[in-house]
Amino acid sequence: MKRTRVFYWQFAFTLLVCAFLIVPVIMSIMAGVTVNFFQGIKSGMTLRWVFEVWDLYSETIYLSLLISVVCLACTIVLGVPAAYVLAKKQGRVARMVEEFLTLPLAIPGLAIALALLITYGGFRDFRMSWAFILVGHVLYTLPFMLRSVLAVLSSADFRTLEEGAASLGANFWQRFFGIVIPNCRSGILAGSLMVVTLSMGEFNLTWMLHTPLTKTLPVGLADSYASMRLEVGSAYTLVFLIMIIPLLMALQLYGRPAKPRAVVEEEVEEILSAGASGALALPREGGR
Amino acid sequence: MERREYPFLAVLVLPVLVVFSAFFLLPMGRLVAVAGTGPEGVGAYIAILTTPRYFESLVATIVLSTLVTLATLAISAISGLFLERNRFAGRGILVSMLTFPLAFPGVVVGFMVIMLAGRQGLIGDITKFLTGDKLVFAYSMAGLFMGYVYFSIPRVILTVMAAAEKLDPALEEAARSLGASQWLVVRDIILPGLKPALIASGAICFATAMGAFGTAFTLATNIDVLPMTIYTEFTLRANIAMAAALSIILGLITWVALNAARSLAGSTVAAAA
Numbered sequence: 151m152k153r154t155r156v157f158y159w160q161f162a163f164t165l166l167v168c169a170f171l172i173v174p175v176i177m178s179i180m181a182g183v184t185v186n187f188f189q190g191i192k193s194g195m196t197l198r199w200v201f202e203v204w205d206l207y208s209e210t211i212y213l214s215l216l217i218s219v220v221c222l223a224c225t226i227v228l229g230v231p232a233a234y235v236l237a238k239k240q241g242r243v244a245r246m247v248e249e250f251l252t253l254p255l256a257i258p259g260l261a262i263a264l265a266l267l268i269t270y271g272g273f274r275d276f277r278m279s280w281a282f283i284l285v286g287h288v289l290y291t292l293p294f295m296l297r298s299v300l301a302v303l304s305s306a307d308f309r310t311l312e313e314g315a316a317s318l319g320a321n322f323w324q325r326f327f328g329i330v331i332p333n334c335r336s337g338i339l340a341g342s343l344m345v346v347t348l349s350m351g352e353f354n355l356t357w358m359l360h361t362p363l364t365k366t367l368p369v370g371l372a373d374s375y376a377s378m379r380l381e382v383g384s385a386y387t388l389v390f391l392i393m394i395i396p397l398l399m400a401l402q403l404y405g406r407p408a409k410p411r412a413v414v415e416e417e418v419e420e421i422l423s424a425g426a427s428g429a430l431a432l433p434r435e436g437g438r
Numbered sequence: 439m440e441r442r443e444y445p446f447l448a449v450l451v452l453p454v455l456v457v458f459s460a461f462f463l464l465p466m467g468r469l470v471a472v473a474g475t476g477p478e479g480v481g482a483y484i485a486i487l488t489t490p491r492y493f494e495s496l497v498a499t500i501v502l503s504t505l506v507t508l509a510t511l512a513i514s515a516i517s518g519l520f521l522e523r524n525r526f527a528g529r530g531i532l533v534s535m536l537t538f539p540l541a542f543p544g545v546v547v548g549f550m551v552i553m554l555a556g557r558q559g560l561i562g563d564i565t566k567f568l569t570g571d572k573l574v575f576a577y578s579m580a581g582l583f584m585g586y587v588y589f590s591i592p593r594v595i596l597t598v599m600a601a602a603e604k605l606d607p608a609l610e611e612a613a614r615s616l617g618a619s620q621w622l623v624v625r626d627i628i629l630p631g632l633k634p635a636l637i638a639s640g641a642i643c644f645a646t647a648m649g650a651f652g653t654a655f656t657l658a659t660n661i662d663v664l665p666m667t668i669y670t671e672f673t674l675r676a677n678i679a680m681a682a683a684l685s686i687i688l689g690l691i692t693w694v695a696l697n698a699a700r701s702l703a704g705s706t707v708a709a710a711a
Binding site: 156157160164178232234247251256258259261262264266268292322347351353375376383387394398401 | 443446447450451453454455457458461462463464465466468469472513516517519520521524532534535536537538539540541542543544545546548549550551552553554558560588591592620645648649650651652655656665668669672678681682685686688689692693696697
Protein backbone atom coordinates (compact mmCIF):
# COMPACT_ATOMS: atom_id res chain seq x y z
CA MET A 151 0.00 0.00 0.00
CA LYS A 152 1.42 3.36 -0.89
CA ARG A 153 1.64 5.97 1.80
CA THR A 154 -0.24 9.12 0.87
CA ARG A 155 0.39 12.61 2.16
CA VAL A 156 -2.61 12.19 4.44
CA PHE A 157 -0.88 9.21 6.02
CA TYR A 158 2.18 11.24 7.02
CA TRP A 159 0.08 14.14 8.18
CA GLN A 160 -1.99 11.87 10.44
CA PHE A 161 1.14 10.05 11.59
CA ALA A 162 2.80 13.30 12.65
CA PHE A 163 -0.37 14.39 14.42
CA THR A 164 -0.62 11.09 16.31
CA LEU A 165 3.03 11.34 17.34
CA LEU A 166 2.30 14.81 18.69
CA VAL A 167 -0.64 13.51 20.73
CA CYS A 168 1.56 10.71 22.10
CA ALA A 169 4.18 13.27 23.07
CA PHE A 170 1.54 15.35 24.82
CA LEU A 171 0.53 12.34 26.92
CA ILE A 172 3.92 10.78 27.57
CA VAL A 173 6.43 13.65 27.82
CA PRO A 174 5.05 14.95 31.14
CA VAL A 175 5.13 11.41 32.55
CA ILE A 176 8.79 11.07 31.60
CA MET A 177 9.55 14.53 33.01
CA SER A 178 7.86 13.60 36.25
CA ILE A 179 9.79 10.34 36.52
CA MET A 180 13.05 12.19 35.86
CA ALA A 181 12.19 14.87 38.41
CA GLY A 182 11.58 12.17 41.00
CA VAL A 183 15.14 10.86 40.73
CA THR A 184 16.96 14.16 40.14
CA VAL A 185 18.81 15.94 42.95
CA ASN A 186 17.47 19.33 41.91
CA PHE A 187 14.87 19.56 39.16
CA PHE A 188 15.37 23.29 38.70
CA GLN A 189 19.04 22.76 37.82
CA GLY A 190 18.19 19.74 35.73
CA ILE A 191 19.71 16.31 35.36
CA LYS A 192 23.26 17.67 35.64
CA SER A 193 22.73 18.14 39.38
CA GLY A 194 22.91 14.35 39.62
CA MET A 195 20.54 11.49 40.23
CA THR A 196 19.36 10.20 43.56
CA LEU A 197 16.85 7.91 45.20
CA ARG A 198 16.67 10.25 48.18
CA TRP A 199 13.21 11.55 47.27
CA VAL A 200 11.82 8.07 46.81
CA PHE A 201 13.00 7.11 50.30
CA GLU A 202 11.60 10.34 51.68
CA VAL A 203 8.24 9.48 50.13
CA TRP A 204 8.42 6.05 51.70
CA ASP A 205 9.11 7.56 55.14
CA LEU A 206 6.34 10.11 54.85
CA TYR A 207 3.65 8.28 52.95
CA SER A 208 4.09 4.50 53.18
CA GLU A 209 0.92 4.33 55.31
CA THR A 210 -1.14 5.73 52.42
CA ILE A 211 0.20 3.02 50.13
CA TYR A 212 -0.74 0.25 52.56
CA LEU A 213 -4.18 1.73 53.10
CA SER A 214 -4.83 2.00 49.35
CA LEU A 215 -3.81 -1.62 48.87
CA LEU A 216 -6.02 -2.72 51.75
CA ILE A 217 -9.05 -0.74 50.54
CA SER A 218 -8.72 -1.91 46.95
CA VAL A 219 -8.50 -5.58 47.98
CA VAL A 220 -11.47 -5.37 50.35
CA CYS A 221 -13.36 -3.36 47.72
CA LEU A 222 -12.65 -6.09 45.18
CA ALA A 223 -13.99 -8.75 47.55
CA CYS A 224 -17.15 -6.69 48.12
CA THR A 225 -17.77 -6.10 44.42
CA ILE A 226 -17.34 -9.81 43.65
CA VAL A 227 -19.64 -10.95 46.45
CA LEU A 228 -22.28 -8.31 45.66
CA GLY A 229 -21.83 -7.84 41.93
CA VAL A 230 -21.39 -11.30 40.43
CA PRO A 231 -24.65 -12.76 41.78
CA ALA A 232 -26.49 -9.59 40.77
CA ALA A 233 -25.05 -9.81 37.25
CA TYR A 234 -26.28 -13.39 36.99
CA VAL A 235 -29.79 -12.43 38.01
CA LEU A 236 -29.80 -9.52 35.55
CA ALA A 237 -28.55 -11.77 32.75
CA LYS A 238 -31.29 -14.22 33.49
CA LYS A 239 -34.18 -11.81 33.83
CA GLN A 240 -34.90 -9.60 30.84
CA GLY A 241 -38.01 -7.87 32.16
CA ARG A 242 -38.65 -4.24 33.02
CA VAL A 243 -37.90 -4.68 36.73
CA ALA A 244 -34.53 -6.21 35.93
CA ARG A 245 -33.63 -3.29 33.64
CA MET A 246 -34.64 -0.85 36.37
CA VAL A 247 -32.42 -2.65 38.87
CA GLU A 248 -29.54 -2.51 36.39
CA GLU A 249 -30.16 1.20 35.87
CA PHE A 250 -30.19 1.74 39.63
CA LEU A 251 -26.95 -0.18 40.22
CA THR A 252 -25.08 1.70 37.48
CA LEU A 253 -26.39 5.10 38.56
CA PRO A 254 -23.25 5.96 40.60
CA LEU A 255 -21.41 6.20 37.27
CA ALA A 256 -23.67 8.99 36.06
CA ILE A 257 -23.35 11.09 39.21
CA PRO A 258 -20.11 12.90 40.08
CA GLY A 259 -18.18 11.42 43.00
CA LEU A 260 -18.32 14.73 44.80
CA ALA A 261 -22.13 14.57 45.00
CA ILE A 262 -22.09 10.97 46.25
CA ALA A 263 -19.45 11.83 48.84
CA LEU A 264 -21.47 14.80 50.03
CA ALA A 265 -24.57 12.63 50.33
CA LEU A 266 -22.65 10.04 52.38
CA LEU A 267 -21.21 12.75 54.64
CA ILE A 268 -24.61 14.30 55.27
CA THR A 269 -26.20 10.93 56.04
CA TYR A 270 -23.47 9.06 57.91
CA GLY A 271 -21.06 11.81 58.98
CA GLY A 272 -22.60 11.73 62.45
CA PHE A 273 -21.68 8.10 63.09
CA ARG A 274 -18.29 8.94 64.53
CA ASP A 275 -16.61 5.56 64.58
CA PHE A 276 -17.76 4.77 61.06
CA ARG A 277 -16.81 8.24 59.81
CA MET A 278 -13.30 7.95 61.28
CA SER A 279 -12.56 4.49 59.89
CA TRP A 280 -11.42 3.50 56.43
CA ALA A 281 -14.69 1.62 55.99
CA PHE A 282 -16.24 5.01 55.20
CA ILE A 283 -13.93 5.35 52.19
CA LEU A 284 -14.56 1.72 51.31
CA VAL A 285 -18.31 2.33 51.00
CA GLY A 286 -17.68 5.08 48.44
CA HIS A 287 -15.28 2.89 46.48
CA VAL A 288 -17.72 -0.03 46.38
CA LEU A 289 -20.53 2.19 45.06
CA TYR A 290 -18.27 3.60 42.40
CA THR A 291 -16.59 0.36 41.24
CA LEU A 292 -19.47 -2.12 41.47
CA PRO A 293 -21.00 -1.05 38.12
CA PHE A 294 -17.76 -2.04 36.39
CA MET A 295 -17.81 -5.54 37.87
CA LEU A 296 -21.50 -5.83 37.06
CA ARG A 297 -21.07 -4.76 33.42
CA SER A 298 -18.02 -6.89 32.86
CA VAL A 299 -19.67 -10.09 34.16
CA LEU A 300 -22.93 -9.23 32.42
CA ALA A 301 -21.11 -8.87 29.09
CA VAL A 302 -19.67 -12.37 29.38
CA LEU A 303 -22.93 -13.89 30.55
CA SER A 304 -24.95 -12.38 27.73
CA SER A 305 -22.55 -13.76 25.13
CA ALA A 306 -22.41 -17.22 26.72
CA ASP A 307 -25.26 -19.63 26.35
CA PHE A 308 -25.35 -20.41 30.04
CA ARG A 309 -29.09 -21.21 29.98
CA THR A 310 -28.58 -24.31 27.87
CA LEU A 311 -25.76 -25.38 30.17
CA GLU A 312 -27.92 -24.82 33.20
CA GLU A 313 -30.81 -26.73 31.70
CA GLY A 314 -28.50 -29.60 30.91
CA ALA A 315 -27.18 -29.60 34.45
CA ALA A 316 -30.69 -29.33 35.89
CA SER A 317 -31.93 -32.24 33.82
CA LEU A 318 -29.10 -34.27 35.29
CA GLY A 319 -30.22 -33.39 38.78
CA ALA A 320 -28.01 -30.47 39.75
CA ASN A 321 -29.79 -28.12 42.15
CA PHE A 322 -29.76 -24.32 41.93
CA TRP A 323 -26.63 -23.74 44.01
CA GLN A 324 -24.73 -26.53 42.30
CA ARG A 325 -25.55 -24.95 38.98
CA PHE A 326 -24.67 -21.44 40.18
CA PHE A 327 -21.29 -22.36 41.61
CA GLY A 328 -20.51 -25.19 39.19
CA ILE A 329 -21.68 -23.77 35.86
CA VAL A 330 -22.31 -20.05 36.04
CA ILE A 331 -19.34 -18.88 38.12
CA PRO A 332 -16.71 -20.90 36.19
CA ASN A 333 -18.15 -19.65 32.92
CA CYS A 334 -17.89 -15.99 33.80
CA ARG A 335 -14.34 -16.20 35.11
CA SER A 336 -12.98 -14.07 32.27
CA GLY A 337 -15.55 -11.39 33.08
CA ILE A 338 -14.71 -11.54 36.79
CA LEU A 339 -11.01 -11.23 35.99
CA ALA A 340 -11.50 -8.22 33.71
CA GLY A 341 -13.88 -6.63 36.21
CA SER A 342 -11.46 -7.26 39.08
CA LEU A 343 -8.56 -5.56 37.31
CA MET A 344 -10.82 -2.60 36.60
CA VAL A 345 -12.07 -2.43 40.20
CA VAL A 346 -8.58 -2.57 41.74
CA THR A 347 -7.16 -0.01 39.29
CA LEU A 348 -10.04 2.41 39.87
CA SER A 349 -10.00 1.96 43.63
CA MET A 350 -6.24 2.60 43.78
CA GLY A 351 -6.64 5.86 41.87
CA GLU A 352 -9.97 7.13 43.22
CA PHE A 353 -9.73 10.75 44.41
CA ASN A 354 -13.03 12.62 43.92
CA LEU A 355 -14.91 10.63 46.55
CA THR A 356 -11.94 9.81 48.71
CA TRP A 357 -10.81 13.38 49.27
CA MET A 358 -14.17 14.22 50.84
CA LEU A 359 -14.41 11.00 52.84
CA HIS A 360 -10.87 10.77 54.23
CA THR A 361 -9.68 11.84 57.65
CA PRO A 362 -6.09 12.73 58.65
CA LEU A 363 -5.72 9.13 59.81
CA THR A 364 -7.25 7.51 56.75
CA LYS A 365 -5.28 8.89 53.81
CA THR A 366 -5.10 6.86 50.62
CA LEU A 367 -2.41 7.10 47.97
CA PRO A 368 -4.14 9.71 45.74
CA VAL A 369 -4.99 11.78 48.83
CA GLY A 370 -1.32 11.64 49.82
CA LEU A 371 -0.37 12.64 46.27
CA ALA A 372 -2.59 15.72 46.42
CA ASP A 373 -1.07 16.50 49.80
CA SER A 374 2.50 16.21 48.49
CA TYR A 375 1.76 18.31 45.38
CA ALA A 376 0.42 21.07 47.58
CA SER A 377 2.96 21.10 50.35
CA MET A 378 6.18 19.32 49.31
CA ARG A 379 8.91 20.24 46.88
CA LEU A 380 8.41 19.23 43.26
CA GLU A 381 10.95 16.39 43.51
CA VAL A 382 9.04 14.72 46.34
CA GLY A 383 5.75 15.00 44.45
CA SER A 384 7.44 13.50 41.42
CA ALA A 385 8.98 10.65 43.37
CA TYR A 386 5.58 9.92 44.89
CA THR A 387 4.02 9.91 41.40
CA LEU A 388 6.76 7.49 40.38
CA VAL A 389 5.79 5.16 43.23
CA PHE A 390 2.16 5.38 42.12
CA LEU A 391 3.08 4.59 38.51
CA ILE A 392 5.12 1.57 39.58
CA MET A 393 2.08 0.31 41.46
CA ILE A 394 -0.46 0.73 38.66
CA ILE A 395 1.64 -0.22 35.62
CA PRO A 396 1.34 -3.98 36.27
CA LEU A 397 -2.42 -3.52 36.66
CA LEU A 398 -2.64 -1.60 33.40
CA MET A 399 -0.61 -4.22 31.56
CA ALA A 400 -2.86 -6.96 32.90
CA LEU A 401 -5.89 -4.92 31.84
CA GLN A 402 -4.58 -4.73 28.29
CA LEU A 403 -4.10 -8.49 28.27
CA TYR A 404 -7.30 -9.61 29.98
CA GLY A 405 -9.34 -6.43 29.96
CA ARG A 406 -11.66 -7.31 27.13
CA PRO A 407 -13.56 -10.46 27.94
CA ALA A 408 -14.28 -11.24 24.30
CA LYS A 409 -14.94 -14.93 24.24
CA PRO A 410 -16.39 -16.99 27.04
CA ARG A 411 -14.15 -19.81 28.03
CA ALA A 412 -15.36 -23.35 27.74
CA VAL A 413 -16.13 -25.03 31.00
CA VAL A 414 -13.10 -26.96 32.13
CA GLU A 415 -13.85 -30.64 31.84
CA GLU A 416 -13.08 -31.77 35.38
CA GLU A 417 -15.22 -29.04 36.87
CA VAL A 418 -18.22 -30.34 35.02
CA GLU A 419 -17.39 -33.83 36.12
CA GLU A 420 -17.30 -32.68 39.70
CA ILE A 421 -20.96 -31.82 39.53
CA LEU A 422 -22.23 -34.25 36.97
CA SER A 423 -21.46 -37.63 35.59
CA ALA A 424 -18.60 -37.82 33.08
CA GLY A 425 -20.92 -38.52 30.19
CA ALA A 426 -22.61 -35.13 30.36
CA SER A 427 -19.48 -33.04 29.89
CA GLY A 428 -19.60 -33.19 26.11
CA ALA A 429 -23.08 -31.73 26.03
CA LEU A 430 -22.06 -28.91 28.36
CA ALA A 431 -19.08 -27.55 26.46
CA LEU A 432 -19.76 -23.97 25.47
CA PRO A 433 -19.78 -22.98 21.84
CA ARG A 434 -16.36 -21.38 21.38
CA GLU A 435 -17.41 -18.80 18.88
CA GLY A 436 -20.05 -16.18 19.45
CA GLY A 437 -19.87 -13.16 21.65
CA ARG A 438 -18.21 -10.05 20.49
CA MET B 439 -38.16 -24.42 36.56
CA GLU B 440 -38.26 -20.67 35.93
CA ARG B 441 -40.77 -19.75 38.63
CA ARG B 442 -39.39 -22.05 41.26
CA GLU B 443 -36.09 -20.20 40.91
CA TYR B 444 -37.44 -16.83 41.98
CA PRO B 445 -36.60 -17.20 45.69
CA PHE B 446 -33.02 -18.16 44.80
CA LEU B 447 -32.62 -15.26 42.40
CA ALA B 448 -34.01 -12.92 45.06
CA VAL B 449 -31.42 -14.19 47.54
CA LEU B 450 -28.67 -13.47 45.02
CA VAL B 451 -29.73 -9.93 44.20
CA LEU B 452 -30.88 -8.89 47.67
CA PRO B 453 -27.47 -8.08 49.25
CA VAL B 454 -26.50 -5.56 46.58
CA LEU B 455 -29.93 -3.94 46.72
CA VAL B 456 -29.71 -3.57 50.50
CA VAL B 457 -26.21 -2.07 50.32
CA PHE B 458 -27.17 0.33 47.52
CA SER B 459 -30.37 1.39 49.25
CA ALA B 460 -28.56 2.10 52.51
CA PHE B 461 -25.46 3.78 51.11
CA PHE B 462 -26.66 5.31 47.85
CA LEU B 463 -30.43 5.75 47.64
CA LEU B 464 -30.90 6.93 51.22
CA PRO B 465 -27.93 9.36 51.14
CA MET B 466 -29.04 10.77 47.78
CA GLY B 467 -32.51 11.30 49.22
CA ARG B 468 -30.98 13.06 52.23
CA LEU B 469 -28.93 15.23 49.85
CA VAL B 470 -32.09 16.38 48.10
CA ALA B 471 -33.78 17.02 51.45
CA VAL B 472 -30.82 18.96 52.87
CA ALA B 473 -30.69 21.16 49.77
CA GLY B 474 -34.04 22.62 50.86
CA THR B 475 -33.02 23.43 54.45
CA GLY B 476 -30.87 26.52 53.88
CA PRO B 477 -31.95 30.07 54.66
CA GLU B 478 -33.64 30.27 51.25
CA GLY B 479 -35.28 26.84 51.50
CA VAL B 480 -36.08 25.40 48.11
CA GLY B 481 -35.04 28.83 46.82
CA ALA B 482 -31.46 27.52 46.95
CA TYR B 483 -32.00 26.19 43.44
CA ILE B 484 -33.14 29.61 42.25
CA ALA B 485 -30.18 31.19 44.03
CA ILE B 486 -27.93 29.17 41.72
CA LEU B 487 -29.35 31.11 38.80
CA THR B 488 -29.53 34.51 40.48
CA THR B 489 -26.26 34.58 42.44
CA PRO B 490 -23.48 35.53 40.00
CA ARG B 491 -20.84 33.45 41.78
CA TYR B 492 -22.80 30.21 41.35
CA PHE B 493 -24.23 31.00 37.95
CA GLU B 494 -20.87 31.99 36.49
CA SER B 495 -19.26 28.84 37.82
CA LEU B 496 -22.08 26.75 36.34
CA VAL B 497 -21.75 28.40 32.92
CA ALA B 498 -17.94 28.26 32.99
CA THR B 499 -18.04 24.54 33.78
CA ILE B 500 -20.50 23.78 30.98
CA VAL B 501 -18.51 25.82 28.44
CA LEU B 502 -15.23 24.24 29.53
CA SER B 503 -16.66 20.70 29.39
CA THR B 504 -18.16 21.33 25.94
CA LEU B 505 -14.89 22.65 24.55
CA VAL B 506 -12.97 19.75 26.11
CA THR B 507 -15.41 17.29 24.54
CA LEU B 508 -15.15 18.83 21.06
CA ALA B 509 -11.35 19.01 21.18
CA THR B 510 -11.03 15.46 22.49
CA LEU B 511 -13.41 14.06 19.87
CA ALA B 512 -11.50 15.78 17.05
CA ILE B 513 -8.09 14.62 18.29
CA SER B 514 -9.24 11.08 19.03
CA ALA B 515 -11.09 10.69 15.72
CA ILE B 516 -8.01 11.66 13.72
CA SER B 517 -5.56 9.50 15.69
CA GLY B 518 -7.98 6.65 16.37
CA LEU B 519 -8.90 6.26 12.69
CA PHE B 520 -5.25 6.47 11.71
CA LEU B 521 -4.20 3.76 14.16
CA GLU B 522 -7.07 1.48 13.20
CA ARG B 523 -6.56 1.84 9.45
CA ASN B 524 -2.81 1.58 9.16
CA ARG B 525 -0.44 -1.17 10.14
CA PHE B 526 3.18 -0.19 10.64
CA ALA B 527 6.11 -0.99 12.89
CA GLY B 528 5.66 0.57 16.31
CA ARG B 529 1.88 0.91 16.03
CA GLY B 530 1.34 -1.17 19.16
CA ILE B 531 3.66 1.10 21.13
CA LEU B 532 1.73 4.17 20.00
CA VAL B 533 -1.57 2.58 21.05
CA SER B 534 -0.15 1.68 24.48
CA MET B 535 1.19 5.22 24.91
CA LEU B 536 -2.15 6.76 24.01
CA THR B 537 -4.07 4.59 26.43
CA PHE B 538 -1.48 4.67 29.23
CA PRO B 539 -2.96 7.60 31.20
CA LEU B 540 -6.33 5.81 31.39
CA ALA B 541 -5.92 5.01 35.07
CA PHE B 542 -4.42 8.32 36.20
CA PRO B 543 -6.43 10.00 38.93
CA GLY B 544 -7.30 13.66 38.38
CA VAL B 545 -4.62 14.81 40.82
CA VAL B 546 -1.89 13.10 38.82
CA VAL B 547 -3.24 14.64 35.60
CA GLY B 548 -3.05 18.02 37.32
CA PHE B 549 0.59 17.34 38.15
CA MET B 550 1.26 16.41 34.50
CA VAL B 551 -0.18 19.79 33.47
CA ILE B 552 2.18 21.47 35.94
CA MET B 553 5.05 19.52 34.34
CA LEU B 554 4.07 20.88 30.92
CA ALA B 555 2.75 24.35 31.59
CA GLY B 556 3.74 25.12 35.18
CA ARG B 557 6.36 27.53 36.50
CA GLN B 558 9.18 25.07 35.84
CA GLY B 559 7.37 23.40 32.95
CA LEU B 560 8.44 22.40 29.49
CA ILE B 561 6.27 24.89 27.60
CA GLY B 562 7.67 27.70 29.74
CA ASP B 563 11.22 26.62 28.92
CA ILE B 564 10.51 26.36 25.19
CA THR B 565 8.73 29.71 24.93
CA LYS B 566 11.47 31.37 27.00
CA PHE B 567 14.04 30.00 24.60
CA LEU B 568 12.07 31.08 21.53
CA THR B 569 10.61 34.42 22.53
CA GLY B 570 12.25 35.32 25.81
CA ASP B 571 8.91 35.25 27.62
CA LYS B 572 7.96 32.36 29.83
CA LEU B 573 4.47 31.07 29.03
CA VAL B 574 2.86 29.67 32.18
CA PHE B 575 -0.82 28.78 32.07
CA ALA B 576 -1.16 25.66 34.21
CA TYR B 577 -2.93 27.45 37.05
CA SER B 578 -5.78 28.86 34.97
CA MET B 579 -8.79 27.69 32.93
CA ALA B 580 -6.40 26.97 30.03
CA GLY B 581 -4.43 24.60 32.24
CA LEU B 582 -7.63 22.91 33.31
CA PHE B 583 -8.67 22.56 29.66
CA MET B 584 -5.34 20.92 28.92
CA GLY B 585 -5.70 18.54 31.85
CA TYR B 586 -9.23 17.48 30.92
CA VAL B 587 -8.23 16.83 27.31
CA TYR B 588 -5.27 14.86 28.67
CA PHE B 589 -7.40 12.44 30.64
CA SER B 590 -10.20 12.24 28.07
CA ILE B 591 -8.07 11.23 25.07
CA PRO B 592 -7.33 7.64 26.19
CA ARG B 593 -11.00 6.88 26.90
CA VAL B 594 -12.34 8.32 23.67
CA ILE B 595 -9.60 6.91 21.45
CA LEU B 596 -10.36 3.35 22.58
CA THR B 597 -14.04 3.79 21.66
CA VAL B 598 -13.23 5.35 18.30
CA MET B 599 -10.83 2.52 17.44
CA ALA B 600 -13.40 -0.13 18.37
CA ALA B 601 -16.04 1.60 16.22
CA ALA B 602 -13.67 2.15 13.27
CA GLU B 603 -12.89 -1.56 13.29
CA LYS B 604 -16.55 -2.29 12.59
CA LEU B 605 -16.90 0.12 9.65
CA ASP B 606 -17.41 -1.63 6.33
CA PRO B 607 -14.44 -0.80 4.04
CA ALA B 608 -16.56 -1.78 1.00
CA LEU B 609 -18.64 1.37 1.40
CA GLU B 610 -15.54 3.55 1.20
CA GLU B 611 -14.19 1.67 -1.78
CA ALA B 612 -17.50 2.05 -3.55
CA ALA B 613 -17.54 5.79 -2.85
CA ARG B 614 -13.95 6.14 -4.08
CA SER B 615 -14.59 4.15 -7.24
CA LEU B 616 -17.48 6.48 -7.95
CA GLY B 617 -15.05 9.37 -7.76
CA ALA B 618 -15.63 10.75 -4.26
CA SER B 619 -12.75 12.78 -2.88
CA GLN B 620 -11.01 11.91 0.39
CA TRP B 621 -12.89 14.68 2.16
CA LEU B 622 -16.26 13.52 0.85
CA VAL B 623 -15.53 9.96 2.00
CA VAL B 624 -14.72 11.23 5.47
CA ARG B 625 -17.81 13.45 5.62
CA ASP B 626 -20.38 11.09 4.10
CA ILE B 627 -19.12 7.61 4.97
CA ILE B 628 -16.69 7.57 7.87
CA LEU B 629 -18.15 10.22 10.18
CA PRO B 630 -21.74 8.92 9.94
CA GLY B 631 -20.40 5.43 10.68
CA LEU B 632 -18.55 6.67 13.73
CA LYS B 633 -21.42 8.86 14.93
CA PRO B 634 -22.85 6.54 17.59
CA ALA B 635 -19.40 5.98 19.09
CA LEU B 636 -18.60 9.69 18.98
CA ILE B 637 -21.89 10.63 20.66
CA ALA B 638 -21.48 7.97 23.34
CA SER B 639 -17.87 8.73 24.17
CA GLY B 640 -18.48 12.46 23.84
CA ALA B 641 -21.20 12.27 26.49
CA ILE B 642 -18.93 10.35 28.84
CA CYS B 643 -16.19 12.87 28.22
CA PHE B 644 -18.57 15.77 28.94
CA ALA B 645 -19.96 14.17 32.10
CA THR B 646 -16.49 13.34 33.40
CA ALA B 647 -15.25 16.87 32.75
CA MET B 648 -18.30 18.35 34.52
CA GLY B 649 -17.69 16.34 37.66
CA ALA B 650 -13.88 16.21 37.69
CA PHE B 651 -12.41 17.53 40.86
CA GLY B 652 -8.85 16.25 41.32
CA THR B 653 -7.25 18.18 38.46
CA ALA B 654 -8.74 21.52 39.49
CA PHE B 655 -7.80 20.77 43.08
CA THR B 656 -4.16 20.22 42.16
CA LEU B 657 -3.85 23.19 39.82
CA ALA B 658 -5.42 25.90 41.95
CA THR B 659 -8.18 26.40 44.42
CA ASN B 660 -9.36 29.59 42.73
CA ILE B 661 -10.42 28.16 39.38
CA ASP B 662 -14.18 28.46 39.62
CA VAL B 663 -15.53 25.27 38.18
CA LEU B 664 -18.64 23.76 39.74
CA PRO B 665 -16.93 20.94 41.69
CA MET B 666 -14.51 23.46 43.22
CA THR B 667 -17.42 25.77 44.09
CA ILE B 668 -19.22 22.88 45.78
CA TYR B 669 -16.09 21.97 47.70
CA THR B 670 -15.56 25.57 48.84
CA GLU B 671 -19.21 25.96 49.88
CA PHE B 672 -19.04 22.78 51.89
CA THR B 673 -15.67 23.08 53.62
CA LEU B 674 -14.85 26.78 53.88
CA ARG B 675 -18.27 28.38 54.05
CA ALA B 676 -20.02 25.43 55.73
CA ASN B 677 -23.02 26.23 53.55
CA ILE B 678 -24.15 22.63 53.35
CA ALA B 679 -27.58 23.34 51.84
CA MET B 680 -26.03 25.30 48.98
CA ALA B 681 -23.36 22.64 48.39
CA ALA B 682 -26.10 20.02 48.27
CA ALA B 683 -28.22 22.02 45.83
CA LEU B 684 -25.22 22.63 43.57
CA SER B 685 -24.21 18.98 43.56
CA ILE B 686 -27.76 17.91 42.72
CA ILE B 687 -27.74 20.28 39.74
CA LEU B 688 -24.33 18.92 38.74
CA GLY B 689 -25.57 15.32 39.05
CA LEU B 690 -28.68 16.13 37.01
CA ILE B 691 -26.64 17.68 34.20
CA THR B 692 -24.30 14.69 33.91
CA TRP B 693 -27.18 12.22 34.19
CA VAL B 694 -29.19 14.01 31.49
CA ALA B 695 -26.14 14.23 29.20
CA LEU B 696 -25.46 10.51 29.50
CA ASN B 697 -29.09 9.54 28.99
CA ALA B 698 -29.57 11.84 26.02
CA ALA B 699 -26.49 10.31 24.42
CA ARG B 700 -27.80 6.85 25.10
CA SER B 701 -31.09 7.49 23.32
CA LEU B 702 -29.26 9.21 20.45
CA ALA B 703 -26.55 6.61 20.05
CA GLY B 704 -28.90 3.72 20.66
CA SER B 705 -26.51 1.69 22.77
CA THR B 706 -25.44 1.52 26.38
CA VAL B 707 -23.34 4.44 27.45
CA ALA B 708 -21.07 3.73 30.37
CA ALA B 709 -19.66 6.68 32.20
CA ALA B 710 -16.20 7.27 33.57
CA ALA B 711 -14.30 4.23 32.41
